[in-house]
Amino acid sequence: MNKVRVAVNGYGVIGKRVADAVALQEDMALAGVADVVHDYRLQVAAQRGFAIHAATFEAEGAMRAAGLALAGNLAELLAKADVVVDCTPKKVAAVNKEVYAAAGVKSIFHGGESHALTGHSFVAQANYASAIGRESTRVVSCNTTSIVRTLGALRTAGLLKRARGTLIRRASDPWEAHAEGIINTLVPEKTIPSHQGPDARTVIPDLDVVTIAVKAPHNSSHLHTWWVELTRPATRDEVLAAFRAAPRIAFVRSSDGLVALNSTVELMSDLGRPRGDMWEVALWEDVLAVDGDQAYYTYQVFNQAIVIPETIDAIRALSGIESDPSASIARTDAALGLRHDFIHDRD
Numbered sequence: 001m002n003k004v005r006v007a008v009n010g011y012g013v014i015g016k017r018v019a020d021a022v023a024l025q026e027d028m029a030l031a032g033v034a035d036v037v038h039d040y041r042l043q044v045a046a047q048r049g050f051a052i053h054a055a056t057f058e059a060e061g062a063m064r065a066a067g068l069a070l071a072g073n074l075a076e077l078l079a080k081a082d083v084v085v086d087c088t089p090k091k092v093a094a095v096n097k098e099v100y101a102a103a104g105v106k107s108i109f110h111g112g113e114s115h116a117l118t119g120h121s122f123v124a125q126a127n128y129a130s131a132i133g134r135e136s137t138r139v140v141s142c143n144t145t146s147i148v149r150t151l152g153a154l155r156t157a158g159l160l161k162r163a164r165g166t167l168i169r170r171a172s173d174p175w176e177a178h179a180e181g182i183i184n185t186l187v188p189e190k191t192i193p194s195h196q197g198p199d200a201r202t203v204i205p206d207l208d209v210v211t212i213a214v215k216a217p218h219n220s221s222h223l224h225t226w227w228v229e230l231t232r233p234a235t236r237d238e239v240l241a242a243f244r245a246a247p248r249i250a251f252v253r254s255s256d257g258l259v260a261l262n263s264t265v266e267l268m269s270d271l272g273r274p275r276g277d278m279w280e281v282a283l284w285e286d287v288l289a290v291d292g293d294q295a296y297y298t299y300q301v302f303n304q305a306i307v308i309p310e311t312i313d314a315i316r317a318l319s320g321i322e323s324d325p326s327a328s329i330a331r332t333d334a335a336l337g338l339r340h341d342f343i344h345d346r347d
């Protein structure tokens, strides 16, 4: 079987996880990674045997001077790849699009970029088919991915009329906590709706959704609370069944001691997850309430990892090696080890 050759440009929070996930797929080969720095993250990547490339001419000298054994520059990496996953910071990625196109390499961007950059935004369970064979797509942000997964589940079950959600967002990623973040305050976003609701409509255009977001002084993950009007009166079991039938949503329970964001983070470590990652949306089963045609629920988004399975599926879709969305999702989830339930195994 010909493996899809994948390049990762930008080896940060998302890039390092994409590289690891690609290396786990039997139908993919990691061609290498590129960045502009030579800090501990790149040095560990080199120790692990990843082929490191300088993403810019300016960075190359400093990377070599720091003793990083470079396999080449970005052009040389692209020459060895069929698909590049751009994991550079917001605004940097957009500039790269022409470079990738000129090299004849298909490209995947992330949620820091706008829908307009690619004209296609991706969440596997919602629109895998429309990405097949495209030149580029954008895997939407962590929050938007969770919204599409959960509201998409209710919509597939014919239960979704309209949804209103509040997002309590982490202030920084853990590795940057010394450099940015807020302390002892909450910062409401300046506009309602916040961008995540409208962004979900780049994937499912007819969603009736409004989001309000608040930045909070913690760095472990995001918490969402939702109030959903259903298309008809339903039972709690029907709503739970809709979530259970969808991929990449896992139930957690307060009765198991999973009572806060840090509990679930600890659980991921106890389960031996790489980097303590949670790729699933963790939805509190025993918090979910249904009253006639109104449903209320809370879930956790582990922002550093939730978009990784989607990125792997996006690689399959763009390269065209798998035309069946469910087959790609199943393959990705088996390779990474996703669950529908972390404690009470119903998989």
Ligand SMILES: NC(=O)c1ccc[n+]([C@@H]2O[C@H](COP(=O)([O-])OP(=O)(O)OC[C@H]3O[C@@H](n4cnc5c(N)ncnc54)[C@H](O)[C@@H]3O)[C@@H](O)[C@H]2O)c1
Pocket: 009, 010, 011, 012, 013, 014, 015, 034, 035, 036, 037, 055, 056, 087, 088, 089, 090, 092, 110, 111, 112, 113, 140, 141, 142, 173, 303, 304, 305, 307
């Ligand atoms: N951090 C999250 O939780 C998260 C979640 C979902 C999506 N995203 C999105 O993923 C993308 C990447 O975010 P991140 O959090 O991984 O960023 P990050 O800052 O952790 O990593 C970015 C990496 O890119 C490198 N870089 C900077 N300029 C570069 C260049 N010109 N060429 C190559 N590499 C360069 C940096 O040195 C760094 O290692 C963004 O679009 C972001 O919005 C982030």
